[in-house]
Amino acid sequence: MAAPTASVRDADRHRTPAITGLTDLLDRHVRHRPRARALVVTGDRIHLSYHALATVVDDVAARLGDTGLHRGDAIGLVGANTAEFVVALLASARAGLVVAPVDPALPASQMSARLEASGAQAVLLGPPPADAGPIAQADVPVWSLDLRISPAGTATAVLDTGARVVRRVRGGGAELSADDALVLFTAGTSDQAKMVPLTHANVAASVQSICATYELGPDDATVAVMPFFHSHGLFAALLASLASGGCVLLPEQGRFAAPTFWDDMRAVAATWFTAVPTIHEILLDRSAHEYPGPQVVPLTFVRSCGAPLNAATQRALERTLGAPMLSAYAMTESTHMASSEPLPHDGPLKHGSVGRPTGVDLRVVDQNGHTCPAGAQGEVWVRGRTVARGYLADPAGTAHSFRDGWLRTGDLGSLDEDGYLFLTGRINSLINRGGETISPEYVEDILAGCPGVTEVAVFAIPDATVGQRVGAAVVVCEGEGIGAEQILQYCRQRLSAAEVPDRLEVVDALPRTAEGGLDRRAVEARYAH
Template sequence: MRSRSTRRARRSGCTGAPPPGLALDDALILSTAGTMDQARLVPLTHGNVAAAVRVLCTTYELGPRDATVAVMPFFHTHGLVAALLATLAGGGCVLLPAGGRFSADTFWDDMRAVGATWFTAVPAIHEILLDRSAGEHPAPLAPPLRFARSSSAPLNTATQRALERTLGVPLLSAYGMTEAAHQASSEPLPPPGTSKHGSVGRPTGTRIQVVDPSGQACPPGVQGEVWVRGPSVARGYLADPAATVRGFGEGWLRTGDLGHLDGDGALFLTGRIRNLITRAGDQVSPEYVEDVLCGCPAVAEAAVFGVPDERHGHRVGAAVVLREGEDAEPAEIARYCLGRLAPFEVPERIQVVPALPRTAKGALDRQAVQLRFAR
């Protein structure tokens, strides 16, 4: 007897056999971003997706009066689950840009056309909107926004505050991953909670713990690996049992992210374990150094990487994109970092580049960064 999954695949015209490990309740198979290692297939059940959508509707109080512009692609959970399904589940309206993707040239026209009350995007899009806000933000004819949202990559605190001033509404940082059907935590709408800039908020429909290398829970303020569990978390990866064993266990998703919880349960992320750069025995978080670099007034974007070095193992390198109209030398940017970073964290080599490589979702493509700039 053929499985229901196989019959669905054949009816849809797919001639190949479905991946092994599918279950009858699977609704979606999505790929992880693969920004630093091999992308993997994640099966999400109807229950996973429904739980994720309910959490998003509840967290942001989405209802029939809400509308958004879908600037994130639908082949990842950010665009599909957060922008599209959650808005429609709340009874709201979603406008698809004419070109099928984000365009800074048409974004505010689209937002006004649909009467957008919120939007969600990666930090790279927020940076673009901020850089172009002086000439393009339509105040006082802006759409009736309640809030904006950022996810899928770390959001620089300076950008967050500046864009909040421009938009006149909160810009909420959220944390998620494909394996959890997108959102695991988020800053809250004000009221009832007060956002903590620099954090990705508190768990939303999930349990989050931070653990040390032995798997023991870390006390507040102590860095460790972030683990997530809840009804939206997938059961594992398709056709990759070794990765499933490494990433899932006893109901927990081992995210590979580094961070800490504060005394109120707010989560602060500091980077990815596999991204750490080892320099003469010290470990450097690229994400943390990038956050400091982006605080430099002339810098719009930054990518930090390890440069192979026979003596130290690695040296710290950085590629930066300057803000429009700004002119800064690498030595000037390095001086900005002094006192803000430990000496071993300060990039020894800084390159000013016109653009950084990004994935289709808009996240920094660290594999491409390493290949392009670390030679």
């Protein structure tokens, strides 16, 4: 079968958005295309135009301006992927506030700790996911935002801000200014998460880079798969789509739902979507019964980000969807995307890579900070307009990870002669077995190629003799009947003796972070002892 290709876009329809940040994200389209659809919302899939969206955003921004909040103050935002989240985000920015989105599914104690650490002076609360717990007890005002959306596509905000804010400096709030747009928490377990301040200039550079890389324009539409409280869903799906004049469908429950995904894609005439590999695997597994075919949903490309995508899965998805599958590399600290595979007419696709740098400088360095030659492994460093200035309220973490404008990512990888980046693992997850260094991500990639295996986690097992041994937890397809010994035999034919897992368990499921990535700390706690 011929390799999937993407058609060359009409150059007149694609234009890199001239924005300065969150505050003017909608302006150009409100002036020139006010009736174009910006969002598709609710179970009735009502179209909300750029004019309607901007009108309700301006209304909420004006109300926030009367609360006693000052420009540069942090405001928490808790909610699912709903119209309320979008309006609260853009209205807060227009009011000069710094938005700190928080996962609505966090336990109340962790949510409260994050809001306190960010220095939030108040909290905007949108509709939570159906299974979310109660909102944290906050010692700042909590204001519920509800949008009444008519079948004709007009929106009215219900927002009772109550008493004025009593401001006090706390947490990371003392380090924020009116130049800042967002405070995002890094992915991972709660006690590992760091606060990343992102300026409006960071936001503009990131959105422009995403739009340019994928040639997004007014003819494009997508479904919001990833949560907006993390950079993946926020920048790649929501902000890039709105800045380019495209459209985003917000699923009825405010989050990804596999049974309704393809109906949503068809309803919005989606041209692309972005997700983590876990979701791609789910869609692939269900495709025989649910995917309507490329004639019904003709995709220009599909994007994968947030975790390594197995090359076999990538090829299978391309065959199934009839569209190129583009892997990207991103971090919260670089305002999401740092590299991506290009659209096919812009360069070759190299399965196993995460493509070329996108709007940033990227290099691979050795332990002494010297640039590695092509093909040599080292730590990935990133520099550019999207890179944050550091972490909030964490001078030690900032000093370690940010140096002379460069972000030290902690990721291991290599660049080939064409400048494509190949990731090989995380520095702090390497397994040291008797002096031999083993990449768990490499072992996972081999295990994932075993027929019948759907998910894999490789981890270190403490050992008094060799320091660490290799452990693995594996999820297999239902009904495959494959066992641990068969999987290990597959490994022995493809891995060195040191890399073959000393212990392998077949499990029902693996723990995930809120963004859908593998929760390595939870895996180790559950299986490594």
